[in-house]
Amino acid sequence: MELVTTFVNQAGAKLNSVRWRFRMTPMRLVFMAIAAVAIAIILVRFVLGLGATTNLNDQWPWGLWIAFDVLLGVALAGGGYGTCLIVYVLRRDKFYPIARSTMLTSLLGYIVVVLGLLIEVGQWFNFWRPYVSWGHASVLFEVFWCVSCYTVIQILEFCEVATEKVFKGFHKYLKKAMPVLLIVGITLPTLHQSSLGELFYLMVGKENILWWSVFLPPFFLLSSFFVGAGMIVIESSLAGKALDHKVDNSVLRGLVRISGGAMLLYLILKIVDIAVKGTLSNVFAFDLPSIMFLIELVFGVIIPIIIAFSSLSGTRKGLLWFGILDVAGVILNRFNVVFTGLGKYLNQHGGHYSPAWTEIVVSLGLVSIACLAYLFIAENFNIMGHHGSESVEGVMIDGIDYASTAK
Known part of the structure; x- marks a missing residue:
């Protein structure tokens, strides 16, 4: 899966494009499924309270x-x-x-x-x-x-x-x-x-x-x-x-x-x-x-x-x-x-207390979300094997930059 983000200046002139990548694998799909169930439970918890989900x-x-x-x-x-x-x-x-x-x-x-x-x-x-x-x-x-x-x-x-x-x-x-x-x-x-x-x-x-x-x-x-x-x-x-x-x-x-x-x-x-x-x-x-x-x-x-x-x-x-x-x-x-x-x-x-299945799923869901975020960031930013301060090319000037995203 790939997205391209295009940066433009205030005058609308195109400055540069940035590619965003995220590989889809079976394990990542599992993380997404757990995260989706966890988010649903969290929403129920916010509406109905702790008693309904713990x-x-x-x-x-x-x-x-x-x-x-x-x-x-x-x-x-x-x-x-x-x-x-x-x-x-x-x-x-x-x-x-x-x-x-x-x-x-x-x-x-x-x-x-x-x-x-x-x-x-x-x-x-x-x-x-x-x-x-x-x-x-x-x-x-x-x-x-x-x-x-x-x-x-x-x-x-x-x-x-x-x-x-x-x-x-x-x-x-x-x-x-x-x-x-x-x-x-x-x-x-x-x-x-x-x-x-x-x-x-x-x-x-x-x-x-x-x-x-x-x-x-x-x-x-x-x-x-x-x-x-x-x-x-x-x-x-x-x-x-x-x-x-x-x-x-x-x-x-x-x-x-x-x-x-x-x-x-x-x-x-x-x-x-x-x-x-x-x-x-x-x-x-x-x-x-x-x-x-x-x-x-x-x-x-x-x-x-x-x-x-x-x-x-x-x-x-x-x-x-x-x-x-x-x-x-x-x-x-x-x-x-x-x-x-x-x-x-x-x-x-x-x-007496033992965790409900909903509590376990929410905890696993939060970990899954963190894992997905880590994978996305590691694939798109200079995280792994960084050995020093690299030169920054294409520094944007001339005012504030804006971003638009397209497939």
């Missing part, structure tokens, strides 16, 4: 959409700020080829988070109220503002990429603004990533002692940082097949070792936390929370650390296993915090 109740006001679309979405999208820190602040130029693709994944992840918040909020039509109501004492207020502002910052950062192809006259201004955007874009996630942990730190006596900790904010922040490498490894593997793009093993291995260092600090803090709280007996009680905690720690942290600092990180298979276990460990952690950790307390009040 299994949430008064005891379980937070379910799959918060755990998966918001908490997990924010964590998995954390690779953007981590990569920016490594590439643009620490000046590790060897990682530059994956910078743009990682930032794009992060942007799409945060858009999914924002959509998830809009869908999950009971009275969704009041989404604008935090912008005009100053709730500075609320952790959720800070999270809302940080996530909103960071999403806008990421959109502006992507515009620097987009204006290499369209509306080129704005490119030089966005390029000049990039240093400020990058610094702000690195700072904001450190605030809301840790604040999401603060939400559960406030639940003293409700959250299971295995996951409740004074270290919850740094736990959430560290895990959002080290999961970035896992996401990049998985993304590069999938992109290699879908877009015929391959990232050098040395680049991925370097990222994995940086991630492994953050994981090692995370593990040390976990051990200190267990010792300070005196919960070693809880860890090895071998009931459901204990088993889930051990699986999360062993398969999601300890084994990835071993892979990161061994010869396995030099092989494609070893890197892929690191990515899978790294991401799976963070997924399990967020689900444990919301479901396993709070389950006993919430269920004793008569409430």
